[in-house]
Amino acid sequence: xxxxxxxxxxxxxxxxxxxxxxxxxxxxxxxxxxxxxxxxxxxxxxxxxxxxxxxxxxxxxxxxxxxxxxxxxxxxxxxxxxxxxxxxxxxxxxxxxxxxxxxxxxxxxxxxxxxxxxxxxxxxxxxxxxxxxxxxxxxxxxxxxxxxxxxxxxxxxxxxxxxxxxxxxxxxxxxxxxxxxxxxxxxxxxxxxxxxxxxxxxxxxxxxxxxxxxxxxxxxxxxxxxxxxxxxxxxxxxxxxxxxxxxxxxxxxxxxxxxxxxxxxxxxxxxxxxxxxxxxxxxxxxxxxxxxxxxxxxxxxxxxxxxxxxxxxxxxxxxxxxxxxxxxxxxxxxxxxxxxxxxxxxxxxxxxxxxxxxxxxxxxxxxxxxxxxxxxxxxxxxxxxxxxxxxxxxxxxxxxxxxxxxxxxxxxxxxxxxxxxxxxxxxxxx
RNA sequence: UCCCCGGUAGCUCAAUAGGCAGAGCGGUUGGCUGUUAACCAAUAGGUUGGCGGUUCGAGUCCGUCCCGGGGAGCCA
Numbered sequence: 001x002x003x004x005x006x007x008x009x010x011x012x013x014x015x016x017x018x019x020x021x022x023x024x025x026x027x028x029x030x031x032x033x034x035x036x037x038x039x040x041x042x043x044x045x046x047x048x049x050x051x052x053x054x055x056x057x058x059x060x061x062x063x064x065x066x067x068x069x070x071x072x073x074x075x076x077x078x079x080x081x082x083x084x085x086x087x088x089x090x091x092x093x094x095x096x097x098x099x100x101x102x103x104x105x106x107x108x109x110x111x112x113x114x115x116x117x118x119x120x121x122x123x124x125x126x127x128x129x130x131x132x133x134x135x136x137x138x139x140x141x142x143x144x145x146x147x148x149x150x151x152x153x154x155x156x157x158x159x160x161x162x163x164x165x166x167x168x169x170x171x172x173x174x175x176x177x178x179x180x181x182x183x184x185x186x187x188x189x190x191x192x193x194x195x196x197x198x199x200x201x202x203x204x205x206x207x208x209x210x211x212x213x214x215x216x217x218x219x220x221x222x223x224x225x226x227x228x229x230x231x232x233x234x235x236x237x238x239x240x241x242x243x244x245x246x247x248x249x250x251x252x253x254x255x256x257x258x259x260x261x262x263x264x265x266x267x268x269x270x271x272x273x274x275x276x277x278x279x280x281x282x283x284x285x286x287x288x289x290x291x292x293x294x295x296x297x298x299x300x301x302x303x304x305x306x307x308x309x310x311x312x313x314x315x316x317x318x319x320x321x322x323x324x325x326x327x328x329x330x331x332x333x334x335x336x337x338x339x340x341x342x343x344x345x346x347x348x349x350x351x352x353x354x355x356x357x358x359x360x361x362x363x364x365x366x367x368x369x370x371x372x373x374x375x376x377x378x379x380x381x382x383x384x385x386x387x388x389x390x391x392x393x394x395x396x397x398x399x400x401x402x403x404x405x406x407x408x409x410x411x412x413x414x415x416x417x418x419x420x421x422x423x424x425x426x427x428x429x430x
Numbered sequence: 431u432c433c434c435c436g437g438u439a440g441c442u443c444a445a446u447a448g449g450c451a452g453a454g455c456g457g458u459u460g461g462c463u464g465u466u467a468a469c470c471a472a473u474a475g476g477u478u479g480g481c482g483g484u485u486c487g488a489g490u491c492c493g494u495c496c497c498g499g500g501g502a503g504c505c506a
Contacts, residue, residue, distance in 0.1 A: 025465095025466075025467080026465095027464095027465050027466075027468060027469095028462090028465085029462055029463055029464070029465065029468085029469090030461065030462040030463065031462080031463045032462095032463040032464060032465075033463095033465090034464075034465055034466075034468095036466075045465085045466075047464080047465090049463065049464095050463090051463095065457090066456085079464095081464065081465090081466095082466090083466070101440070101456080101457060102440090102456085103440060103441075103456095104440090104441070104456090105440090105441065105442095105455065105456050105467080108441085108442055108455090108467090109441065109442075110441090110442075110498095110499080111498085111499065112436095112437090112497090112498050112499065113441070113442090115498090116498095168504085168505075183506070184506055186506065205506095207505070209504055209505055210431070210503090210504070211503090211504060211505060212500090212501080212502085212503090212504095213501080213502085213503095213504095213505090214500090214501095215505095216504095216505070222506095224506095299505085301502085301503080302501090302502075302503090326506080327506045328506095329506085330506090342506090353505095356506060357506085358506095398506095399506065426497085426498070426499095427498090
């Protein structure tokens, strides 16, 4: 008998098939029995009628517990009463393992309990839907760059020096020396971009910050493109195209998952581009008008992100930040050297910053000066400085946080549900 | 790191003013031919997060520690 998956079941109407999976739930009415069988791709109801105690089918049915693994065989039948439109008329149950008493029921649970059982929580409908969307977002990102001639250049996770402040880095041993878990592949991207023109890296980033918010993970995934000879406007255009592409893919391919999450898709459908664009100088008075207490020269806090989120149905772009609050490698504006040619993309609906990027310094002397002013160890950056000696050119790129985009697509409140095993400030288990 | 909240049965929660620790779900047993978190009946299930204190008596009050949750700050 053919082993099939629930997501393909419609193709097997009125045929005998085999499904391998787990008991999502079961119920019995005396002479009619139902098993909701979950196989990883979907859930189908298997039904059996009768009350023949000699029939091993019924004895096996009775033995099943929640999340027991099993193989069911039977005929696929169209039935309007069944969710999904199809159910399986049971001919045979083969028990693979009887699950011990399952710690969670299909009823309500608190966040600490669910997080403690994250390895099992993944089996539930909503978590399944979120992670399907995540997989789609990642696939969309890879397709987007691969189809546009970008080369995937993996950057190291173990790095020899602090790229930014050491307080935000995880330190580990590298034989006899110290090493740090990468916060970003960007500096290495600048090297590969000079070798391949258009590159991207895609991997985990680690931050040892004691951030305890719904928008931060200690370990998160980031895609970072870098393009040689591209300026700030080029990188804004690229980021805009990427976001529109991701939304289109999720809407066209994961609509059923968005429905399972009760995500109102209208705000996603409304995102069109080009995205509204403000300079830092323009946006600060606007924020102050709307009640923000920030002063010129401050970075955005949570209240500012909320106001920015409400300005448009599209993501809102902020450019030309004061150089003092941005990273050392940001290219200053030619006309206003106190401003950096950086851009932040703020997602609508309160999902915060999803892209941060900009143009990098390509002038040797300027970069050396900025490294000195930032009190960074010159030796550690020698290779990075070299890039400005040998065929330097203007270049730009950005980083997009995968989990924040997935949160936004799914319309879920907390970023911890957008990755199978979130690393949080007070949680590293499971 | 700071502010706020919480920890009682496997889970979700009750327990007047300090006075016998309970219910629903889940488990088990039985019943029921269309259930979707079924329903009906019965039944088992407890070191009230740890330590110390006040009291005739502490789940409840006090101290302290631990573990979580919400928010702020921090945050290429």
